Amino acid sequence: xxxxxxxxxxxxxxxLPPFSRxxxxxxxxxxxxxxxxxxxxxxxxxxxxDEAERFYLLLDGYVRVIRTTPTGExxxxxxxxxxxxxxxxxxxxxxxxxxxxxxxxxxxVLSWPVRLWAVFxxxxxxxxxxxxxxxxxxxxxxxxxxxxxxxxxVEQRVAAALLRMVNQSGRKSAEGIEIAFPxxxxxxxxxxxxxxxxxxxxxxxxxxxGVVKSTRKHIVVTAPHRLMLLSGGPEA
DNA sequence: TCATTAAGTATGC
DNA sequence: GCATACTTAATGA
Numbered sequence: 001x002x003x004x005x006x007x008x009x010x011x012x013x014x015x016l017p018p019f020s021r022x023x024x025x026x027x028x029x030x031x032x033x034x035x036x037x038x039x040x041x042x043x044x045x046x047x048x049x050d051e052a053e054r055f056y057l058l059l060d061g062y063v064r065v066i067r068t069t070p071t072g073e074x075x076x077x078x079x080x081x082x083x084x085x086x087x088x089x090x091x092x093x094x095x096x097x098x099x100x101x102x103x104x105x106x107x108x109v110l111s112w113p114v115r116l117w118a119v120f121x122x123x124x125x126x127x128x129x130x131x132x133x134x135x136x137x138x139x140x141x142x143x144x145x146x147x148x149x150x151x152x153x154v155e156q157r158v159a160a161a162l163l164r165m166v167n168q169s170g171r172k173s174a175e176g177i178e179i180a181f182p183x184x185x186x187x188x189x190x191x192x193x194x195x196x197x198x199x200x201x202x203x204x205x206x207x208x209x210g211v212v213k214s215t216r217k218h219i220v221v222t223a224p225h226r227l228m229l230l231s232g233g234p235e236a
Numbered sequence: 237t238c239a240t241t242a243a244g245t246a247t248g249c
Numbered sequence: 250g251c252a253t254a255c256t257t258a259a260t261g262a
Contacts, residue, residue: 006256150260153237185255195239216247 004186009034012059016083017134021126030120034110039103041182045087048100052089054111059083061107062169062181066100066190076191077142079104079181081168082133090117091131105181149193157192157200160230162212166221176222184217194233206230 003008008031013019021099038061039045045056048068058080065077068149077099080086089097112120121128148157162179171181185196192199203219206212211227213220221227 070242186252196255197257198238200254204256214255 006198008034013057016057018057018085018127018130019124020130022124026124027086030112030124031110033116034082036108036110038103039107039109040098041105041107042105045101045103046097048097048131050097050221052087052095052097052114054087054113055085055090055117056087056101057085057110059108059110062104063107064102064187067098068104074190075193076187077145079137079165079168085104085131087111087174088117088135090114104183111181123155145191152199154192154194155202156231158194158199159227161188161191162221163227163231166224166227170221173220176220177224178220179220182217183219209214 010024010027010031013022013027013031014024019030021221022030028197032139034057035054039061045063046052048066062082063080063086065080067075067077069075080101087097092098121131148160152160165179165183166177170177171180172178185199188199189196203212203214206227207214209226211221211223212232213222
């Protein structure tokens with residue numbers, strides 16, 4: 001459907017963890033088999049349970065990984081930043097995607113057919129190990145969030161969620177550090193297991209205290225250290 | 237401490 | 250001007 005755009009430059013992949021150990025000619029081979037595509041904000045790239053036909057690399061933008069509970073609520077499991085692979089069902093030896101993935105902002109991705117996963121892993125030094133590492137990291141992150149959900153109060157969870165996004169996608173601005181992709185109260189409630197009303201109240205209170213500044217779909221953390229206190233221990 | 241209901245204002249295509 | 254984002258207060262588990 002999408003034509004192969006001009007010709008992808010090798011510098012796109014050089015330096016990214018999954019490809020860091022590869023030489024130019026190898027990167028060229030990989031790029032020549034990739035399809036690139038752009039997604040607008042809000043567009044679903046693939047759905048939980050879909051046949052996993054391709055795996056993806058995020059070149060630019062941000063994507064949200066969403067899981068649906070048996071009762072039908074959406075839970076935002078994590079956000080993915082540029083340079084990371086996603087939809088890597090083959091690494092988990094799965095035939096279907098374990099989660100839905102949606103473009104959180106205008107997004108540019110490369111993708112390859114899953115059958116190439118095994119080929120890359122076998123042919124290219126470091127590809128497999130690097131990817132198992134990131135899979136492990138993400139599982140750990142999700143685990144941490146699950147236990148956080150069970151143990152921490154809402155205010156602490158929301159503070160921690162903001163910090164995570166800032167750490168991962170923070171962009172320095174005049175006022176502080178801003179989250180680099182559009183994010184709503186609803187979204188934040190979906191990552192913290194609360195309601196948008198509670199998130200709204202918390203953000204309003206924090207704004208009054210000078211910890212954050214927000215406009216519609218846009219949040220700047222003006223006092224990260226104070227958020228840290230809020231997310232941390234019981235008393236702060 | 238927090239969800240829910242409900243009723244409002246603000247914002248942007 | 251309509252849909253969506255966001256705010257706030259009240260109530261009750």
